[in-house]
């Protein structure tokens with residue numbers, strides 16, 4: 001794996017600027033022992049709600065990265081930036097189109113040392129991100145392996161993200177992905193709502209990302225950190 005600011009991560013929470021979280025819950029998340037907080041969402045992300053959330057997370061020492069999903073939500077001041085490229089869509093707008101627009105607008109301000117592309121492979125067709133980007137979520141295992149080779153070997157992306165947002169994914173698919181990743185950091189996110197599921201996904205992914213459960217069952221969310229750190 002490449003040596004970058006996120007290369008030591010094993011666990012991350014994803015906070016959605018479009019959702020509200022109280023101060024106590026935010027403190028518990030930031031002080032949980034997680035390796036990083038990712039700020040990101042696939043809809044309703046604006047400059048205002050992103051900068052608001054960043055300022056609140058900034059009270060804590062934890063690494064805080066922005067996953068840039070809209071042009072208007074590109075806010076300076078984060079510790080790091082992830083830029084998603086969706087690999088399993090035929091709509092070039094989501095592979096390079098919006099990213100080029102972003103670079104035309106903010107290229108001079110990008111902190112390159114702290115910015116990493118993420119090759120997204122979206123495998124839950126019901127996820128907002130899948131619908132938005134027209135992702136082909138019904139990949140066979142060999143198609144998935146080809147996508148991993150594309151991201152890791154051909155494009156040499158620093159990170160590959162197996163995304164099942166909203167549902168716990170097929171661990172056989174994640175295992176297959178993990179067997180074919182060589183240099184990229186493998187992220188997994190989707191439906192982790194217990195220590196058991198966190199441990200299962202962490203068996204194959206370098207980094208597990210926990211999102212929605214933060215807003216429905218905070219204690220279950222916190223248990224996922226312990227599950228990964230105890231390994």
Ligand SMILES: CC(C)=CCC/C(C)=C/CC/C(C)=C/CC/C(C)=C/CC/C(C)=C/CC/C(C)=C/CC/C(C)=C/COP(=O)(O)OP(=O)(O)O
Nearest residue numbers: 041042068069070071076081098099102103128129165166
């Ligand atoms: C000014 C400054 C300092 C800038 C630094 C920022 C920076 C590095 C800018 C670079 C410029 C640039 C390249 C900008 C373009 C960014 C852009 C618009 C890219 C497109 C990203 C993309 C493919 C978005 C599609 C949706 C997607 C894959 C989002 C990822 C996050 C995700 C899936 C979240 C889950 O969303 P959620 O809402 O929780 O979903 P559920 O409903 O399923 O729960």
Ligand SMILES: O=P(O)(O)OC[C@@H](O)CO
Nearest residue numbers: 165166189190191211212
């Ligand atoms: O919200 P969940 O389903 O936990 O997924 C986390 C993350 O992968 C979303 O981009």
Ligand SMILES: [Mg+2]
Nearest residue numbers: 016165211212
């Ligand atoms: Mg979500």
